[in-house]
Amino acid sequence: MNKYKKQIMIVLSIAAAFFAFWAGLMEYRASGELEKARAFREASNYEAADRHYFQALNWYAPWGSSQTAAEELMELGREHLGQGRHTQAYQSFLRLRGGLMAARSFYLPRADLIEAANPFIALYLAEQKLGPQASRDEINAQAQLYLQLYAENPPIGEGWHFLTIAGFLGWVIAGFRLIAIFFDNRRLLNVRQRFQQGRAVILLFICAYGLWLFSMTRA
Amino acid sequence: MMMDNKISKKLNCIFNSDNSLYFLFFCLLIFYSLCATPSVGWRDGPELVETAVYLDIAHPAGFPTYNLLAKIFCWIPLGSLGFRLNLFSAVAGAATVLLLGFFLKKIHQFDGKKETKISWLFVPLPFFALCQGIWLASVEVEVYSLNLFFVIALLGCALLWYDGYGQYWLYFGGFLYGLACGNHASLALYLPVLLILTFWGQPNKGDGETGHGRLGRVFILAAVFLVGLSVYLLLLVRGQAGVLPFNFGDVHDLETFWYHISDQKDSDYHTKSILNLEKLFFYLNIQSKKLFHIFFIVGIPFVLWGIKYLWEKYQALVVSLILLVFINLGFFFYWIDGSSAFLPSILAIFIFLSVGLGQFARFLIHLSISRTIIVAGAVAVVLAGGGYFGLQRFCERDSEAGFTANEMFWSDFAEFPPESLTVQSSNYFSFLALQYIYSVRPDVSVINYSSVTVPKYTPQLTPQKFPMVVFPLLPDGALMPRMHKEFASSFFSVNIDAGKDVFFQYSFDVNPIIQYLRPDLNYLWQYRLYKDEDASKKAVEDGEYAKLMEQLISTFTKYAASTDPPFSKKAPAYLFYMLLSPLSVALENEDLKSSEELLTVFINEFIKNEERYIVPHDVKVNAHGYYAEVLYRQGRLAEAISVLEKVIALDPSLGIAYYQLGRALLENGQIDRALEAMCKATIIDEFHLLYLHYYVRELSKHKSLNDASAFLDERYAYYTKNELHYFASLVDYYRNCVSLDPEFEDVPSGNPFLNKALKMGQSSNNSLLLPITQ
Numbered sequence: 001m002n003k004y005k006k007q008i009m010i011v012l013s014i015a016a017a018f019f020a021f022w023a024g025l026m027e028y029r030a031s032g033e034l035e036k037a038r039a040f041r042e043a044s045n046y047e048a049a050d051r052h053y054f055q056a057l058n059w060y061a062p063w064g065s066s067q068t069a070a071e072e073l074m075e076l077g078r079e080h081l082g083q084g085r086h087t088q089a090y091q092s093f094l095r096l097r098g099g100l101m102a103a104r105s106f107y108l109p110r111a112d113l114i115e116a117a118n119p120f121i122a123l124y125l126a127e128q129k130l131g132p133q134a135s136r137d138e139i140n141a142q143a144q145l146y147l148q149l150y151a152e153n154p155p156i157g158e159g160w161h162f163l164t165i166a167g168f169l170g171w172v173i174a175g176f177r178l179i180a181i182f183f184d185n186r187r188l189l190n191v192r193q194r195f196q197q198g199r200a201v202i203l204l205f206i207c208a209y210g211l212w213l214f215s216m217t218r219a
Numbered sequence: 220m221m222m223d224n225k226i227s228k229k230l231n232c233i234f235n236s237d238n239s240l241y242f243l244f245f246c247l248l249i250f251y252s253l254c255a256t257p258s259v260g261w262r263d264g265p266e267l268v269e270t271a272v273y274l275d276i277a278h279p280a281g282f283p284t285y286n287l288l289a290k291i292f293c294w295i296p297l298g299s300l301g302f303r304l305n306l307f308s309a310v311a312g313a314a315t316v317l318l319l320g321f322f323l324k325k326i327h328q329f330d331g332k333k334e335t336k337i338s339w340l341f342v343p344l345p346f347f348a349l350c351q352g353i354w355l356a357s358v359e360v361e362v363y364s365l366n367l368f369f370v371i372a373l374l375g376c377a378l379l380w381y382d383g384y385g386q387y388w389l390y391f392g393g394f395l396y397g398l399a400c401g402n403h404a405s406l407a408l409y410l411p412v413l414l415i416l417t418f419w420g421q422p423n424k425g426d427g428e429t430g431h432g433r434l435g436r437v438f439i440l441a442a443v444f445l446v447g448l449s450v451y452l453l454l455l456v457r458g459q460a461g462v463l464p465f466n467f468g469d470v471h472d473l474e475t476f477w478y479h480i481s482d483q484k485d486s487d488y489h490t491k492s493i494l495n496l497e498k499l500f501f502y503l504n505i506q507s508k509k510l511f512h513i514f515f516i517v518g519i520p521f522v523l524w525g526i527k528y529l530w531e532k533y534q535a536l537v538v539s540l541i542l543l544v545f546i547n548l549g550f551f552f553y554w555i556d557g558s559s560a561f562l563p564s565i566l567a568i569f570i571f572l573s574v575g576l577g578q579f580a581r582f583l584i585h586l587s588i589s590r591t592i593i594v595a596g597a598v599a600v601v602l603a604g605g606g607y608f609g610l611q612r613f614c615e616r617d618s619e620a621g622f623t624a625n626e627m628f629w630s631d632f633a634e635f636p637p638e639s640l641t642v643q644s645s646n647y648f649s650f651l652a653l654q655y656i657y658s659v660r661p662d663v664s665v666i667n668y669s670s671v672t673v674p675k676y677t678p679q680l681t682p683q684k685f686p687m688v689v690f691p692l693l694p695d696g697a698l699m700p701r702m703h704k705e706f707a708s709s710f711f712s713v714n715i716d717a718g719k720d721v722f723f724q725y726s727f728d729v730n731p732i733i734q735y736l737r738p739d740l741n742y743l744w745q746y747r748l749y750k751d752e753d754a755s756k757k758a759v760e761d762g763e764y765a766k767l768m769e770q771l772i773s774t775f776t777k778y779a780a781s782t783d784p785p786f787s788k789k790a791p792a793y794l795f796y797m798l799l800s801p802l803s804v805a806l807e808n809e810d811l812k813s814s815e816e817l818l819t820v821f822i823n824e825f826i827k828n829e830e831r832y833i834v835p836h837d838v839k840v841n842a843h844g845y846y847a848e849v850l851y852r853q854g855r856l857a858e859a860i861s862v863l864e865k866v867i868a869l870d871p872s873l874g875i876a877y878y879q880l881g882r883a884l885l886e887n888g889q890i891d892r893a894l895e896a897m898c899k900a901t902i903i904d905e906f907h908l909l910y911l912h913y914y915v916r917e918l919s920k921h922k923s924l925n926d927a928s929a930f931l932d933e934r935y936a937y938y939t940k941n942e943l944h945y946f947a948s949l950v951d952y953y954r955n956c957v958s959l960d961p962e963f964e965d966v967p968s969g970n971p972f973l974n975k976a977l978k979m980g981q982s983s984n985n986s987l988l989l990p991i992t993q
Binding site for chain 2: 162
């Protein structure tokens with residue numbers, strides 16, 4: 001292991017530098033898109049503003065301009081609603097929802113904003129589906145159905161996914177380790193002796209493989 | 220002199236250490252990241268993002284290793300899911316170059332010199348990293364950069380084993396090979412390459428023979444390989460576990476699992492047709508041009524020099540690499556547009572090239588040329604060449620860096636009526652991403668036809684087994700998907716839950732869905748502008764077509780009104796971009812007063828782009844063809860013919876150009892020339908049966924039905940002879956079913972099944988729905 005210590009350190013340093021660069025790039029690009037979005041909003045070009053807010057969310061980071069973009073897009077949607085521009089509000093809320101959903105990882109960013117946007121989207125769709133002749137009660141009932149659908153979607157089983165990946169990496173690493181243990185530089189293993197040495201790894205391999213298979217059925 | 224030595228030492232210090240390779244790795248990471256597609260991108264990108272996020276089942280052979288590794292990047296909360304996976308490709312691409320550097324360094328040490336001298340690596344490596352195929356694979360969501368990483372890692376394992384670093388490297392290789400096949404199944408074809416590496420020679424040093432003979436080695440290798448290959452269980456387990464958001468091919472049991480991982484849907488393309496010698500030479504010509512384009516003629520002496528040097532040191536490696544090239548070219552022989560498919564070949568040839576360049580550097584030193592001058596020269600070449608290529612790639616980044624892929628489909632998707640159902644072609648994944656990655660409209664159902672067909676895919680869709688419907692796609696289909704709505708709604712509404720509006724996305728390969736939904740039907744449906752050619756022609760005469768074009772142009776004009784068009788300006792030479800880039804430029808021009816002017820600007824921009832992107836790069840895109848299409852639709856037939864003749868002169872391998880030319884000539888009254896051109900289209904594009912269908916129809920109309928039948932017989936014999944059973948079955952289908960098309964109603968058929976159909980068809984008011992069940 002000491003033999004490779006230097007190389008491991010170099011790779012880790014490169015990884016750290018790369019992540020730093022990646023984070024910086026996100027903020028740089030998100031702030032650029034945010035500025036454009038504001039300019040278009042200022043000029044009442046709402047379609048372009050929506051687009052650029054959405055693109056700012058594409059450069060999501062857990063801080064900074066993308067967060068601001070999400071909040072401003074929500075605000076823009078509400079502004080449309082306030083002024084009776086329902087279709088534009090619907091478009092803004094869809095952009096907000098789509099942008100944040102696509103930025104999800106092990107958590108859903110700004111779930112509060114998505115929750116706030118969903119009822120507007122649901123209501124708009126209910127009105128579209130039932131048409132102008134439908135009563136308010138009918139529309140509300142339909143909107144509730146959509147709201148439930150939108151709140152539950154997409155189904156994300158990240159916990160099981162995590163176990164799947166952990167299991168996969170586990171058996172792959174254990175597999176390589178077992179080969180290193182059982183086949184040395186010079187001669188074929190002394191199975192009994194090496195078995196003693198590698199039994200923990202064998203156990204790891206079996207458990208990881210089992211975990212991988214099982215969690216895949218649940219993920 | 221002192222100064223010279225100092226500089227020499229410094230340069231050597233910088234370039235003759237492993238650190239320089241790590242530095243290159245880091246620089247490439249940054250560069251690829253800057254160029255990376257921001258979102259899900261085109262082609263298979265949206266699908267692979269979806270399958271990585273949900274651990275779903277992608278198109279054959281499923282790519283489980285890719286999905287499992289890519290999933291790790293999905294958890295990094297920086298950027299969108301699409302962008303993260305593009306960066307995964309970037310990391311794999313940069314790591315490939317890093318491993319390649321170490322691999323070449325190891326080869327260099329075959330001389331027994333343990334000192335590390337890798338300065339010469341810096342001349343070729345950046346060029347390799349920036350060549351079009353490697354760069355493209357590293358900036359978009361695809362499996363190819365990881366695939367290449369596995370290839371070089373496997374070669375590295377073999378090399379280390381051969382060089383006496385320990386027998387476990389051999390078995391590492393075996394295990395890794397199994398996992399690698401889980402990334403791209405085509406790697407399984409490289410088995411002979413690895414067998415040669417394993418059995419040709421024995422390890423140089425150490426006690427390579429380990430008590431178990433070669434047979435024992437094979438047994439152990441097979442065992443560790445199978446363990447690695449078991450990654451494919453992901454498909455079976457996930458497929459059986461329940462309803463996945465996306466399951467290409469509906470993998471759910473051993474039969475469907477085997478069908479999927481053996482990629483039988485593409486077997487005709489990949490293997491059978493290679494036996495056709497005439498085609499072999501035709502494509503060999505194209506492929507060799509591609510290789511020359513990559514390596515230039517000047518590279519060949521270095522490649523040969525590298526082969527000569529390596530032959531003296533490690534014969535098995537030379538044979539293996541050459542074999543790898545042949546297998547790779549053979550497998551993807553007819554995939555002439557997919558540069559990424561040939562990365563293993565590029566890698567193998569590049570290894571020879573690099574070794575040759577290293578020998579050249581030694582030769583210069585041998586001539587007593589100052590080491591400083593050589594290293595400085597190498598640095599200058601890297602800075603100049605690498606800078607040039609880097610700049611070129613950086614400018615091309617807009618090819619992938621635009622948000623076009625998202626924007627193009629966003630408005631359609633957002634505006635679908637509530638609870639719509641949209642049926643997608645198997646290779647059309649953008650809506651899939653909008654639904655499952657962006658989760659824009661959970662109320663809309665997105666169905667990929669591959670998910671609903673049982674049994675899978677078209678090769679099994681023989682007329683006897685599965686009645687089918689043919690929906691040929693015309694070039695304009697892509698622009699007007701919604702025109703299918705009326706037909707689709709009426710058709711599907713009787714089959715699918717009432718109350719669901721259906722938007723039927725265009726598709727040529729939509730047959731399986733129809734046959735799945737209506738297995739009782741068997742008919743030929745000719746999509747033109749409308750349902751059939753006559754209606755289409757009538758629409759042109761009645762001005763409906765013009766109205767639609769106006770509608771289209773008004774949509775574009777809407778974009779033009781925006782000062783911020785959604786489409787990238789610096790679009791490259793792919794089909795979409797060739798179409799969208801000129802449009803965006805045209806639409807940005809506020810001085811345009813009419814749609815006619817808009818069209819003119821569009822066309823001029825089109826031609827300009829073609830000259831800039833297509834001709835110099837020999838990219839097989841029929842840009843002029845679109846121009847000709849516009850001319851054709853405007854009735855400017857002579858101009859269209861002239862443009863198409865130019866297209867054919869530029870690239871005689873474009874079947875579509877011959878087809879378009881034939882159509883224009885036909886309209887112009889030049890029947891014989893038209894038929895000749897259309898016939899050529901069917902021969903050149905032997906996998907595009909739409910041309911065959913058009914040709915046969917025109918042949919029967921302008922010559923005789925016997926001629927048409929004879930031609931179909933001849934093509935049937937051709938496909939059968941070359942074991943292209945899928946295409947043979949389709950030709951057979953045309954042969955039998957032409958009678959269902961009004962143009963072919965007199966085609967004699969000895970098939971009672973079809974005669975019955977014909978009778979029923981004549982008595983039916985609705986020629987589109989012609990039940991002919993036995």
